[in-house]
Amino acid sequence: MINKIIYALSHYLALLVFLCACWGVGQTVLRRLAPSAPGPEEKPLWHGIATALGMGAYVCAIQWLAIAGQFRFLPLLLALVFGLCLGALEWRALPARGEPTMAQRWRSANWAERGALLLIAFMILPTLIAPLCPPLAWDEVMYHLPHAKQWALNGRLSVNEWLRYPWFPYNVDLLFSAALLTYDDVMPHLLNALAAWLTAFLVYHAGKRYFGKSLAFIAAVVFMVLMRDEFDLAMVDVSVMLFIFAGCLAFYLWQQQPERLVLLAVSAFLLGVAVGAKYQALQLLPLLAIALLARTRAPRDWLIAIVGLLLPCAFWYVRNYMLTGDPFNPIGGKLFGFTDWNLADYQWQMADLKLHAGAPHWIIWPALLAPFIAKVRRLPGARAAMILAGAGLAVWLLTSRYPRYLMPFYPVLALLAAAVWHWAFVTACSRFARGQGDGLEKKAAVSCVSLLLLVVVPFALTKEYKNWKLVAPTVDAREAVLQRKITGYAMLAYLRDHPMGRTYQFGLEDALYYSPPGTGGDHFGPGRYRDLAGLAPADLAKALRHLGYTSLLIHTVRWPGIETKPGFAQFFTLVHRDGPVSLYQVADTAPAAAQPN
Incomplete structure (x- = not known):
C-alpha cells in the first residue's frame, strides 16, 4: 500500500510541476500582452485559458526540438525550468486573495450546493487513480505510444512507416513522447487526465460566468459523466477537446472585448494546436472563419489569426504535401492520390468507423432542445454555443457518427444540456409548487442531489478499488498486470530479451508498444495483413524478407491456418511458443526445390 501511495504522490508531483510551468508561460503571455486585467468574474476563465495556452506552447516547443533533432532530456528540462521561473514571477504578481476560502464557501453554501460539491468530488475521485495504471488500451499501445516511444529513442521526429497512421499530425503524441523521455509511460495518462480536468474546470467556470452557479454544477456533472472512461488512456481526443474549447472561449471573449487582440491570437494558436493533433479539428475552421469575417475585416486581425493558427500545425501539412502529395495523408487519398495506403485501406477504415457508429450518451440529448x-x-x-454545437453535430452526423469524434463538442453540449435540464427542473418545480414559493425547488434540488449521491458513491468507490488494483509501483507488480492484460505479453518479453532483428506479427497489433522497436504488421499500409496472410509459405518468407523482417510472430487463435500450410516448416523455424503465440525465424533463402523456374 505504501509503495502505491508514494508512487502516486511522485507522479502527481511531476504533474504539478508541469502544470505550474504551463500556467506560468500562459499567464505571462496574457498578462503582458492584454491591455487590461480581467474582471473578477473572468479571472478563473483566464487562468484556465492561460494553462491551456502554456500546454500548447510546450507542444510547439517540443515539436520544434524534434524537428531539429534536439529531442533530448536536457533541452526539455531547460524548457520546464524556464516555465517554472515564469510561474514563480506570475505567482508573485497576483493580487492578494479577496475571495472566501473553501471552508467559508462550504459554510455559506446551502445543502443542495454542498451535495453538488460532494457529488462532483466523488465523480473526480476515481479519475485520480485511473491514470496511474500502465498503458493497456488498444489505440494507445497500438500506435500512439509506439510512435512516441520511437521519437524518444531517436531523439528526433521520424516517420515510422511500420506503425499505423505514420503521417498523421502528432502534436499531442509528441507531448507523450516528452513524458516518456523525462519520466515514464504513466505520465502520458496523467497528461491526458490533466486535459480532461482542465476542460472540466473551464466548463464549470464558463457555466458559472454566463449561466449561473446552479447550471454550472449541472454542466460539470454532465461533463464528468461523458468523460468517465477517458482517464486511463494516452490518446489525443481529450487534449484536442481542451484546445478547441479553450480556443473557442478565447475567441468569444475577444468578440466581447475586441481591443484585446491577444485573445484572438491565443484563440487561433490553441485551435492550431488542435489542428496539429487530429484531422477532425479541421472541421471547425470554416465556421470560425465565418465568425471572424462577420466581426472584422481588418488585415491586421486576419494576419494575427492566420499566423497564430499556422504556427503550431503548418509543419505537419506542409511535410505531408511535400513528401506524399497529400497534406491530409491518408484521409485525402481519394483527392490527392494514395501513397502508403490504397483505396481498399481507405474503404476498410470507413467501414470500421461505420461499424463502431453509435449514439452519444443520453445525458446530452436534451441539448437538442x-x-x-x-x-x-x-x-x-x-447562441454562440448552439451554433458551435449545431455545426459539430451536423458534420458528425454526415460523416462518421463515431461517438469519440463528437468529443470536441462535449463541453458546449454539456453546457447546453445542463441549461435544458435546469430549465426542465425549475419548470416542473414551479408547476407543482402552487404558490409555495421556492421551498419546493430547494427541497427537490436536495432530493435529486441526494439520489445522485446514492448512485454515484458506490460506483465511484467500486471503480476506485478496481483502478487501485492496476496501479503497479514495482517492476514485479507491473509485469503481473501486463501479463494479465496485454495479449501475448510473455512472448513479447521473451523477444525483447532475445532480439531476432525486425519482427512481423499477425494478431498482436494491440500490444505493439511492448514489442521490440520496429515490430510491424497491421490492417493498413505496406505489409498489410490481407496482402500476406494468404501467401504460400515460400512467398510469405520472400515478402517478409523484402520488407526487412527476419522473424515472425503469429497469434494462432486470431490468425489460424498460417502455420499449418504445407511446407511452412521449410521457410520458418519455430524458436519459441507461449500459449497461442508462436515465434518463428524467417529463412534467409528458399530451398532449391522451391525456387521458381
Whole structure:
C-alpha cells in the first residue's frame, strides 16, 4: 500500500510541476500582452485559458526540438525550468486573495450546493487513480505510444512507416513522447487526465460566468459523466477537446472585448494546436472563419489569426504535401492520390468507423432542445454555443457518427444540456409548487442531489478499488498486470530479451508498444495483413524478407491456418511458443526445390 501511495504522490508531483510551468508561460503571455486585467468574474476563465495556452506552447516547443533533432532530456528540462521561473514571477504578481476560502464557501453554501460539491468530488475521485495504471488500451499501445516511444529513442521526429497512421499530425503524441523521455509511460495518462480536468474546470467556470452557479454544477456533472472512461488512456481526443474549447472561449471573449487582440491570437494558436493533433479539428475552421469575417475585416486581425493558427500545425501539412502529395495523408487519398495506403485501406477504415457508429450518451440529448426554449436562448453565450454545437453535430452526423469524434463538442453540449435540464427542473418545480414559493425547488434540488449521491458513491468507490488494483509501483507488480492484460505479453518479453532483428506479427497489433522497436504488421499500409496472410509459405518468407523482417510472430487463435500450410516448416523455424503465440525465424533463402523456374 505504501509503495502505491508514494508512487502516486511522485507522479502527481511531476504533474504539478508541469502544470505550474504551463500556467506560468500562459499567464505571462496574457498578462503582458492584454491591455487590461480581467474582471473578477473572468479571472478563473483566464487562468484556465492561460494553462491551456502554456500546454500548447510546450507542444510547439517540443515539436520544434524534434524537428531539429534536439529531442533530448536536457533541452526539455531547460524548457520546464524556464516555465517554472515564469510561474514563480506570475505567482508573485497576483493580487492578494479577496475571495472566501473553501471552508467559508462550504459554510455559506446551502445543502443542495454542498451535495453538488460532494457529488462532483466523488465523480473526480476515481479519475485520480485511473491514470496511474500502465498503458493497456488498444489505440494507445497500438500506435500512439509506439510512435512516441520511437521519437524518444531517436531523439528526433521520424516517420515510422511500420506503425499505423505514420503521417498523421502528432502534436499531442509528441507531448507523450516528452513524458516518456523525462519520466515514464504513466505520465502520458496523467497528461491526458490533466486535459480532461482542465476542460472540466473551464466548463464549470464558463457555466458559472454566463449561466449561473446552479447550471454550472449541472454542466460539470454532465461533463464528468461523458468523460468517465477517458482517464486511463494516452490518446489525443481529450487534449484536442481542451484546445478547441479553450480556443473557442478565447475567441468569444475577444468578440466581447475586441481591443484585446491577444485573445484572438491565443484563440487561433490553441485551435492550431488542435489542428496539429487530429484531422477532425479541421472541421471547425470554416465556421470560425465565418465568425471572424462577420466581426472584422481588418488585415491586421486576419494576419494575427492566420499566423497564430499556422504556427503550431503548418509543419505537419506542409511535410505531408511535400513528401506524399497529400497534406491530409491518408484521409485525402481519394483527392490527392494514395501513397502508403490504397483505396481498399481507405474503404476498410470507413467501414470500421461505420461499424463502431453509435449514439452519444443520453445525458446530452436534451441539448437538442436548447434552440426551442426561449429562456435557454436568452442566456449569455447560448447562441454562440448552439451554433458551435449545431455545426459539430451536423458534420458528425454526415460523416462518421463515431461517438469519440463528437468529443470536441462535449463541453458546449454539456453546457447546453445542463441549461435544458435546469430549465426542465425549475419548470416542473414551479408547476407543482402552487404558490409555495421556492421551498419546493430547494427541497427537490436536495432530493435529486441526494439520489445522485446514492448512485454515484458506490460506483465511484467500486471503480476506485478496481483502478487501485492496476496501479503497479514495482517492476514485479507491473509485469503481473501486463501479463494479465496485454495479449501475448510473455512472448513479447521473451523477444525483447532475445532480439531476432525486425519482427512481423499477425494478431498482436494491440500490444505493439511492448514489442521490440520496429515490430510491424497491421490492417493498413505496406505489409498489410490481407496482402500476406494468404501467401504460400515460400512467398510469405520472400515478402517478409523484402520488407526487412527476419522473424515472425503469429497469434494462432486470431490468425489460424498460417502455420499449418504445407511446407511452412521449410521457410520458418519455430524458436519459441507461449500459449497461442508462436515465434518463428524467417529463412534467409528458399530451398532449391522451391525456387521458381
